[in-house]
Structure formats: structure tokens, C-alpha cells
Amino acid sequence: MWSRAGLVGKLSAILAYWAFNVFTRKPMVCRAEGNDLLTLATGTHSDSGTSLLLVSPRYEGVTASWFSPDFWKGRAKPVSSGGRGGAWFVDMEPPGMVLRHYRRGGMMARFAEKAYLFTGFEQTRSVAEFRLLGQLRSLGLPVPEAVAAIAWKYRLFWYRAAILVERIPNSVTFSDSDRLSDESLWAQLGQVIRRFHDNGLNHVDLNCDNILVTGDQLYLIDFDRCKLVPESENETDSAWKQRNLERLQRSVRKRCPGLSPSQRENLWQHLLQAYHRQPSH
Known part of the structure; x- marks a missing residue:
């Protein structure tokens, strides 16, 4: 049986490994055809699992790197209000974007702030929100447009996720x-x-x-x-x-x-x- 201290140490080591690797994996890209709302990209990594990237057909050249604030350098500025951190305004051609990493709150954040149990890509938080935004826009409801979403699956049935949405101008x-x-x-x-x-x-x-x-x-x-x-x-x-x-x-x-x-x-x-x-x- 693991002691409490041993379990915390084990989880910390696993999460540290994920944090080191998460933005270094490049998914292979393929385009969806027809009237689909999105573009699919999947990548397989022998050492860290798989990833899924969804991209709006209005955007070209989106890669996994877009989900790292470091990729944007000075053009990514932290959102100061609301949330648990982990959100940035990305300054690019109008209307700009908002990058958000999914993070836990409460007690679970002490053990797995950014990691969630993987039960399939369709159930990941980023994929679910990307698809929901498309449905809400099709209903004519006032929501931002989803630009792209990504989910990274890692060992032991865990995943991390992020989403990019268009910024609402002057809001x-x-x-x-x-x-x-x-x-x-x-x-x-x-x-x-x-x-x-x-x-x-x-x-x-x-x-x-x-x-x-x-x-x-x-x-x-x-x-x-x-x-x-x-x-x-x-x-x-x-x-x-x-x-x-x-x-x-x-x-x-x-x-x-x-x-x-x-x-x-x-x-x-x-x-x-x-x-x-x-x-x-």
C-alpha cells in the first residue's frame, strides 16, 4: 500500500514529466472534407501517447505550438480577471484570440491541476467545448467562435487540454x-x-x-x-x-x-x- 506521502510524491513525479513534455509533441495533420465544422489532426507518440487537434476551417496553419503562450512571445498577455489563471489574450490580426488551458480548482488542483481522467477524445473538455460552441453559433446565440482545440493523452489514462477562441472586440x-x-x-x-x-x-x-x-x-x-x-x-x-x-x-x-x-x-x-x-x- 502506498503511504499518503508516497502517493503524493508519485503523482508529483508523473505530473512533472507531463509538464516537461506537453508542448514538445507535434501532431500529424490531416484535413476533414465536406461540410464538417472542423479539421481533425491526430498524432501518435511512442513515449507519451496521442493527441487530437480540432481546427475551424476558417483558420490555416494552426499547430500544437499555438497552444503555448511562449510561442506568441510578447503577443500573449495574461487575462487578469476571472478564472484560475491559465488564460491569455493573443494579439494577432483582428479580432485576436483568447488561449485558455483547462485547470482544476479546489482540493484536486493540489494533486492534478491540469490533468484529467481520459475516457476518450470525444469526452475531453476541449473537444466538448469546441463542438458545443459550434452548436450554439448554429442556433444564432451570442458566443465567440472556436478557433481550435487540443487534447494531449498521456500515460495512465490522463490528458491535458487547451482551447483557442476568437476574442470579442472592445468587450x-x-x-x-x-x-x-x-x-x-x-x-x-x-x-x-x-x-x-x-x-x-x-x-x-x-x-x-x-x-x-x-x-x-x-x-x-x-x-x-x-x-x-x-x-x-x-x-x-x-x-x-x-x-x-x-x-x-x-x-x-x-x-x-x-x-x-x-x-x-x-x-x-x-x-x-x-x-x-x-x-x-
Whole structure:
């Protein structure tokens, strides 16, 4: 039996090996044909496993190196708000991109911050989010376009993952908007959330940092672990919808300290009123 200290040491050694190797493997590339939303690339490495790269057909020349901030040198700048680190704004021809590495939070981050159990490439977090973004855009919902996603499979059934998405130009997070005290902004957000819910999107991390404001438009971002709920489970009073709203309300209390409690409550009621209003067709 492994002692606790021995197990921690073993896991640390394995993760150190992965960290050294992760950006040095080059997948072989092949193009998908037809009307597929993506380009597939797979690579096999005798010493470290396999990788899968998905690329939007609008982008050429994407390689595994694109997922390392070092590749972009001074053009990759860390995202300062939200998340657990591991995200960068990449300065390239407009609109630019956001690079995000998938990372754990909580206690598990102490043992495997970037490693996840591998059960197949279709179940990896980057592939799932890449495909979901394509589905949401096909539904006409305001989300960024996925540029590329990658998953690296390593020994002992683990993988690491990253995604690149287009940046929303001239956008700020909801809590940083200069319209934060504007009742119409909160009503607009209520209507946007309702659109996503009506289409079955369960955003499990709906918070102020995952809502972007640009001009008169609102976007939702960061769909890690999110999913489209089957129509049979998409009732008006579904529990998952209430959990989304409760998650956002907790974030508002934390991320909008400039609003007084009475202001927050008033603005939140405007959001709920717009959310519950019957959509016009």
C-alpha cells in the first residue's frame, strides 16, 4: 500500500514529466472534407501517447505550438480577471484570440491541476467545448467562435487540454461595464439568458466574468462542462435553470461591490422580470 506521502510524491513525479513534455509533441495533420465544422489532426507518440487537434476551417496553419503562450512571445498577455489563471489574450490580426488551458480548482488542483481522467477524445473538455460552441453559433446565440482545440493523452489514462477562441472586440466583463447601474443592461441580460435557456443551454458557471459587454451587445463565454439539455428535460421551471440564476446572483454580490445592496436587488429584479417575460416571436 502506498503511504499518503508516497502517493503524493508519485503523482508529483508523473505530473512533472507531463509538464516537461506537453508542448514538445507535434501532431500529424490531416484535413476533414465536406461540410464538417472542423479539421481533425491526430498524432501518435511512442513515449507519451496521442493527441487530437480540432481546427475551424476558417483558420490555416494552426499547430500544437499555438497552444503555448511562449510561442506568441510578447503577443500573449495574461487575462487578469476571472478564472484560475491559465488564460491569455493573443494579439494577432483582428479580432485576436483568447488561449485558455483547462485547470482544476479546489482540493484536486493540489494533486492534478491540469490533468484529467481520459475516457476518450470525444469526452475531453476541449473537444466538448469546441463542438458545443459550434452548436450554439448554429442556433444564432451570442458566443465567440472556436478557433481550435487540443487534447494531449498521456500515460495512465490522463490528458491535458487547451482551447483557442476568437476574442470579442472592445468587450469588458459584465461587472466592469460602465453601464452596470443601467436597468436596461440587466433587463437585456435577462433576455439573453432566457434565449440560452430556451435553447437548452445549461451554463454551469454563469458568473459576471463569463458575460461580456461590447457596445449594445452581450455575449456568454467559457462553456467548459456546459451542455445542451435534451428537450424532454427543458421545462420552464427546470432546476438547472434556477441553479444557473443562483450562481449568477452569488457572483453579482461578490463582483459588483460598487452597487449598494438595494441597487443590486432592484437591478436583479429587472433581470428576473425580463427573463420571465414571454419571448416575442
